[in-house]
Amino acid sequence: QVHVVESGGGSVQPGGSLTLSCAASGLTDNRSPMGWHRQAPGEERELVASITSSDSTFYIDRVKGRFTISRQEDKNTIRLQMNNLKPNDTAVYYCRATDLHVRSDYWGQGTQVTVSS
Numbered sequence: 001q002v003h004v005v006e007s008g009g010g011s012v013q014p015g016g017s018l019t020l021s022c023a024a025s026g027l028t029d030n031r032s033p034m035g036w037h038r039q040a041p042g043e044e045r046e047l048v049a050s051i052t053s054s055d056s057t058f059y060i061d062r063v064k065g066r067f068t069i070s071r072q073e074d075k076n077t078i079r080l081q082m083n084n085l086k087p088n089d090t091a092v093y094y095c096r097a098t099d100l101h102v103r104s105d106y107w108g109q110g111t112q113v114t115v116s117s
Contacts (some may be wrong), residue, residue, distance in 0.1 A: 002026035002106045006095045009111030017083045018113060022095030024076040024106065029053065033098040036069065036080045038091035038113075045094065051078060053100075063089075085115045 008020040024034065035050030049069040050058045057069050068081040076097060082089065095108040 002097070002099065004095050004097050004106050004108040006093065006108040006111045009093060009113050011114040011116065012085055013117050014086055014115055016085050016115070017081070018085065019082070020080040020093055020095075020111060020113075022078050022080075022097075022108060024095070024097035027076055027097060027099045027106075028101040029099075030074055030076060031055075031071070032076050032100065034071075034076065034078050035096045035098075036078075037094045037096055038089075039094070039110075040088075040091040043091075048093070049080060082113070085113075087115050087117075089113060090115050 004024045006022045012018055031053045033052050036048045037045050038048050039045040048063055049067055051069050051071055055071055066084045071078050092110040093113050094110045097106045
């Protein structure tokens with residue numbers, strides 16, 4: 001059984017920083033593709049950043065230069081370092097882990113990030 005658990009959300013002022021962590025267990029590989037998605041109120045869920053099995057990374061334009069996704073050792077554990085946060089980064093952030101062998105995505109429960117003065 002696959003479990004995906006996020007942690008690290010919270011409230012910060014504009015310009016502040018937060019680090020989100022995600023640990024996935026029960027996947028076939030220990031270096032699975034993973035990513036961070038977010039959903040703001042009234043908006044659709046969108047991909048923010050992703051990392052492949054070989055640790056190649058992708059970012060949407062709005063977070064490039066401010067967010068960094070990384071994998072911790074040889075595990076299905078990733079982090080999202082978010083710097084210079086802006087009010088429009090406010091959203092529920094979800095971690096996604098992909099099991100390529102069964103072609104399935106698994107999601108965490110989400111963690112709230114609020115950027116407000």
